[in-house]
Amino acid sequence: MKRLTAVMCALALGVVATNSFAQKKYGPGVSDTEIKLGQTMPYSGPASAYGAIGKAEMAYFKMINDQGGVNGRKIDLISLDDGYSPPRTVEQTRKLVEQERVLALFQDLGTPTNTAIHKYVNAKKVPHLFVATGATKWGDPKHYPWTIGFQPSYQVEARIYAKYIMKTKPDGKIAVLYQNDDYGKDYLKGLKDGLGSHANMIVAEASYEVTDPTVDSQIVTLKASGADVMVTIATPKFAAQSIRKVADVGWKPLHIVNNVSSSVGAVLTPAGLDKSVGLITALFMKDPTDPQWANDPGMKRWRDFMAKYMPGADTSDFNYVYGYGGAQLMTEVLAKCGDDLTRQNLMKQATSLKDVVLDVALPGIKLNTSPTDYFLFEQLQLARFDGKRWVLFGDVIGHD
Numbered sequence: 001m002k003r004l005t006a007v008m009c010a011l012a013l014g015v016v017a018t019n020s021f022a023q024k025k026y027g028p029g030v031s032d033t034e035i036k037l038g039q040t041m042p043y044s045g046p047a048s049a050y051g052a053i054g055k056a057e058m059a060y061f062k063m064i065n066d067q068g069g070v071n072g073r074k075i076d077l078i079s080l081d082d083g084y085s086p087p088r089t090v091e092q093t094r095k096l097v098e099q100e101r102v103l104a105l106f107q108d109l110g111t112p113t114n115t116a117i118h119k120y121v122n123a124k125k126v127p128h129l130f131v132a133t134g135a136t137k138w139g140d141p142k143h144y145p146w147t148i149g150f151q152p153s154y155q156v157e158a159r160i161y162a163k164y165i166m167k168t169k170p171d172g173k174i175a176v177l178y179q180n181d182d183y184g185k186d187y188l189k190g191l192k193d194g195l196g197s198h199a200n201m202i203v204a205e206a207s208y209e210v211t212d213p214t215v216d217s218q219i220v221t222l223k224a225s226g227a228d229v230m231v232t233i234a235t236p237k238f239a240a241q242s243i244r245k246v247a248d249v250g251w252k253p254l255h256i257v258n259n260v261s262s263s264v265g266a267v268l269t270p271a272g273l274d275k276s277v278g279l280i281t282a283l284f285m286k287d288p289t290d291p292q293w294a295n296d297p298g299m300k301r302w303r304d305f306m307a308k309y310m311p312g313a314d315t316s317d318f319n320y321v322y323g324y325g326g327a328q329l330m331t332e333v334l335a336k337c338g339d340d341l342t343r344q345n346l347m348k349q350a351t352s353l354k355d356v357v358l359d360v361a362l363p364g365i366k367l368n369t370s371p372t373d374y375f376l377f378e379q380l381q382l383a384r385f386d387g388k389r390w391v392l393f394g395d396v397i398g399h400d
Contacts, residue, residue, distance in 0.1 A: 128148070362379075
């Protein structure tokens with residue numbers, strides 16, 4: 001009888017152990033102790049200012065790991081340099097997916113670079129999460145269900161600028177500088193769509209290649225058009241050149257610079273803070289140089305994080321804020337997965353977010369997604385640079 005009881009107990013324990021094990025579902029790169037993620041970042045090349053994003057994310061995950069990880073698992077982010085070069089992005093992504101066997105790609109940066117791997121990662125059914133670009137194409141669950149963007153759509157942002165121009169400069173003449181790729185053209189389309197029947201307000205357009213040394217000649221050409229509104233659609237290096245050259249040639253247009261080049265530390269300081277006075281942009285995250293966030297609980301957590309995990313880093317660089325926000329969101333999604341860390345469940349959690357609030361997002365902005373709506377941030381607020389910081393004005397606005 002004792003033997004039978006012992007056997008039954010052993011069987012019962014076996015069932016419990018089996019059930020407990022069955023509750024854990026793991027995709028590639030996951031174990032009881034680790035979650036392996038991958039990303040490509042431009043640590044070198046023409047967009048290297050964005051490398052701060054990857055550095056902030058690795059530091060954030062170190063903080064999470066020091067606190068015990070996510071449901072007991074440490075996050076291992078393998079962050080590789082692609083130099084903002086699409087062929088290198090393809091090479092590095094294949095390494096992450098096929099050799100490192102990461103669970104997911106997280107915050108790969110750049111429109112042209114992500115475009116180069118878009119079909120590949122979807123064919124492989126690898127989660128391509130919170131892509132660090134606002135191209136509208138990342139919100140296409142019907143054709144690319146494994147890719148989801150992070151920041152507001154470039155077209156939504158540009159339509160907000162169009163509305164502002166028509167309201168404040170109804171008789172204005174607009175000149176546009178844009179990067180000659182999917183990133184620049186996406187913004188340009190949004191601007192023209194926003195202007196609608198007033199698209200003829202654009203009197204001059206000039207593009208540049210990321211391999212160009214400067215955009216000085218383009219600025220001289222645009223000034224000669226007689227425009228009194230300038231829209232700069234550029235990555236940090238070229239945005240800084242644009243701002244500086246506009247001032248140096250004595251041109252004083254209403255100058256709008258796109259959000260992805262709004263960093264005081266990475267763009268406006270190299271351009272010259274005095275030459276940046278009066279610039280307009282749209283923000284969806286808190287500017288780290290703005291004193292109104294001095295006692296903001298979320299920004300206090302960000303400053304504490306920077307002090308402990310990124311000592312000596314430039315706290316005026318918005319890219320560190322962006323990276324913190326992206327990593328905070330990724331941590332939240334991984335936590336929601338529980339012990340079902342499959343690629344399918346990761347996508348399910350990422351596309352069913354409800355009123356998520358990030359420490360660094362502007363007040364009132366909550367993140368929501370659904371299986372048919374992959375756009376996280378759909379609101380921005382206009383801001384004007386006063387020589388020291390971006391000063392928010394107007395309401396938090398979305399697209400019509």
